Amino acid sequence: MDGREVVLAGFVHETRDLGGIAFLVLRDRKGLAQITLVKKMVGKEMFKSVRTISRESVVQVRGQVKAEPKAPRGFEILPTDVRVLSAAQVPLPLDPTEKVECELDTRLDARFMDIRRPCVLAAFEIESAVLRSLRDYFYGQKITEVFTPKIVAAATEGGTDLFPISYFEKEAFLNQSPQLYKQMLMGAGMDRVFEIGPIFRAEEHDTRRHLNEAISIDVEISFADDKEVMSILEGAVVEAYRYVAENCSYQLEVMGLDLQVPKAPFRRITYTEALEMASERAGVKMQWGDDLDTETERFLGETIGEHYFLTDWPSSIKPYYTLPYEDKPEICRGFDLMHPRMELASGAQRVHDYSLLVERIVEKGLDPDGFEFYLKAFRYGMPPHAGWGLGLSRLVMTMLKLENIRDAVIFPRDRRRLVP
Numbered sequence: 001m002d003g004r005e006v007v008l009a010g011f012v013h014e015t016r017d018l019g020g021i022a023f024l025v026l027r028d029r030k031g032l033a034q035i036t037l038v039k040k041m042v043g044k045e046m047f048k049s050v051r052t053i054s055r056e057s058v059v060q061v062r063g064q065v066k067a068e069p070k071a072p073r074g075f076e077i078l079p080t081d082v083r084v085l086s087a088a089q090v091p092l093p094l095d096p097t098e099k100v101e102c103e104l105d106t107r108l109d110a111r112f113m114d115i116r117r118p119c120v121l122a123a124f125e126i127e128s129a130v131l132r133s134l135r136d137y138f139y140g141q142k143i144t145e146v147f148t149p150k151i152v153a154a155a156t157e158g159g160t161d162l163f164p165i166s167y168f169e170k171e172a173f174l175n176q177s178p179q180l181y182k183q184m185l186m187g188a189g190m191d192r193v194f195e196i197g198p199i200f201r202a203e204e205h206d207t208r209r210h211l212n213e214a215i216s217i218d219v220e221i222s223f224a225d226d227k228e229v230m231s232i233l234e235g236a237v238v239e240a241y242r243y244v245a246e247n248c249s250y251q252l253e254v255m256g257l258d259l260q261v262p263k264a265p266f267r268r269i270t271y272t273e274a275l276e277m278a279s280e281r282a283g284v285k286m287q288w289g290d291d292l293d294t295e296t297e298r299f300l301g302e303t304i305g306e307h308y309f310l311t312d313w314p315s316s317i318k319p320y321y322t323l324p325y326e327d328k329p330e331i332c333r334g335f336d337l338m339h340p341r342m343e344l345a346s347g348a349q350r351v352h353d354y355s356l357l358v359e360r361i362v363e364k365g366l367d368p369d370g371f372e373f374y375l376k377a378f379r380y381g382m383p384p385h386a387g388w389g390l391g392l393s394r395l396v397m398t399m400l401k402l403e404n405i406r407d408a409v410i411f412p413r414d415r416r417r418l419v420p
């Protein structure tokens, strides 16, 4: 475009005044552009006014493109007009030019400014690519996208981790998982569904991998068992990595990452094998039937070093909708997908038999009356089915080696944070 007239707009990344010549560097999500002002050419007034534009203001420049090997991206703009569209106040809440690192809380308080930093923005652009690749993958597998309600009347996962809300004269909650609805859709004959949407967990956790609002990628498939949906799940993860590796080289470079695409099939380890492996560690006192603690997960992750599945869990620690093995009801067809750093997904073949489901609900100390709307779908023909839920932010966080799940969520909601 050498010699062409263009209009360019962006944030003021920096201004530099070298006497008779000044540089105005603009930034947008694709990178930097240098505007070169020669005092003699632009006149005293424009030269002076440009020097006083505050950093991060939004500016529009009209001018001529000139090839300049020393400028960022090999060109500069010789302006004929510089207009401030929106001036930035000083001081800035944080420095988006990345010269000064600051606390996560400061960054989240001024998230709009934080995301102007290319390495922060890159993660969200990659997240969008992950979603696109997953949707394409699901469509390719003839899976139908659905939306289920987030305002609900009952707990999905059991337990008390629910956010109550006021819903006219009724008691209602924010949904913990689309679990019950996606299962009901199997009873509706929809056969293969997926949903990408928020889940709400009123957990008190304050960790690097828990939030109170998260995006879950849920899949449910009729006439499938746990093994079949595990291969759909590992296929989805591999596809997301492959798509990002192929289509996000700019963002990966900005983040300084060399993405290794994992290879399917992932290793499958039963819960019992995992306990045996963990007992090789000194001082571990885990009993069969205990949930695996963070330490054990970390140990397994370090030992295995890649994605793996944990299968055949004790029925006692998986939710009521998980199908127990017929010949060994103390073990069930539930599984977790693990990244060496943390759990990414859990899923199962489900109980599709009405009486067994009621029995399992009662065994878990829950009241079947509260589940009537769900149970009803099991009384008139329910195909056997299986499915899983995958945490989007955990997938992105582990893919991009982010320290904290909050770095994978634009406006995170945690125990202490409700704004912005």
Ligand code: AMO
Pocket (backbone or CB within 6 Å): 157, 176, 177, 178, 179, 201, 203, 209, 210, 211, 212, 213, 214, 216, 218, 219, 343, 344, 345, 346, 347, 348, 387, 388, 389, 390, 391, 392, 393, 394
């Ligand atoms: P589960 O409760 O294991 O299973 O959730 C599935 C996945 O969702 C993500 N996740 C979270 N991410 C961040 N913060 C949280 N507080 C949080 N809670 C969950 C995790 C987790 O692996 N109904 C089942 C799924 C199924 O069986 O289909 C369920 O919700 O990545």
